[in-house]
Amino acid sequence: MFEGFWEPLSLSIKIAILSAIFAFGISLGVSKLLSSTTRKWVLSIELLLLVPLVLPPSVTGLLLITVFGRNSIAGKAVESLFGEGLIFTWWAGVIAATVVVIPLMYQSLKLGFSSIEEDIKGAAKVDGAGGWALFWKIEMPLSYKYILTGFILSFARGLGEFGATLMFAGNIPGKTQTASTAIYTSIETGRMEQAWTWAGSLIVISFLLLFIVQMMSKGKE
Template identity: 40%
Template structure:
């Protein structure tokens, strides 16, 4: 790999830094949305309340909103002039805007709907009679969830996690608006591709494009394999 990069006068750091940062951001975002998406979908599946449809529509809104709109909303919500941003500045003595954490935030927001929807479909497909019978036999709510519900929805949850990872690693618009494009700090693969394309460095761009296409293909391939087995 190093010899290939040297042939095109590209250092390993030039190539691997955005790749490594993108993988870190996507993995952390996937973990966040996996936990939040699963918990939220489980709660929404169990409870009916006024305004539920409105709330679920808000959860899914990032799927259809332009990433720049999401980025602008996040900037207004977490910027230094906002209440949340002020609280973050006071607690941590720094803003998260134009930091690595902002990239994770943007990726998590755009990936959440995929995880939520996959988990929701999984929980909706569980036979409630099986859960109720287990409770009649003396199982606690946690035991029912852990030993019955969770194994039944495992494939859906894993598929949702994989799709969330693929979406997070490809996030561009919202990330650029709230995390910026700081090499070595906030420059992920999509933003790096955009900048280098503007600079005319197509060799590096092609290497990055090939990397993200390969990663995304593997993720989607795994989802298809799991769907076929289930």
């Protein structure tokens, strides 16, 4: 391996892990909220979570810059709390990846919760389970395969995130450069061997993750 190979790859893995965790927390909260109400303003939250699935990455990046830029309310709040803005930091990469992977995580959780038969929920309620007890002791354990699938798909998507990350976090070597943006830079500068080394690593990781998802899907049948 050439010098500097592991840094972008390790940052990509760190961002992918954190984005999957944050996406899980947000998706879980929205799923629980939607299951307990039918108000239209709450249902619109679901649309907001799914929008990044169809938006061009450049639009997502532009929206993130607008929301978290130095002149925005959120940007000023972050800068006053931590002493620096979010743009062009690796945390910007985490936020960008989280926004992009949320649709995958949310859809997996929604599919998992909807797959639970109402008879099972009804029997649990008869036994005294309700509210959070029903959610944590019945719905979550019975949906674990879907939850794990959501984590794997979100991690894989976050690992290769490029467009929104490039706009929001930048491509600073040793600071915000991920494997995907490193590939972009390598191609621009004619270092094709380096580009293929990073690309090959991402291909292998992605293939293994998709293989696991396929095996899990067969286990659901």
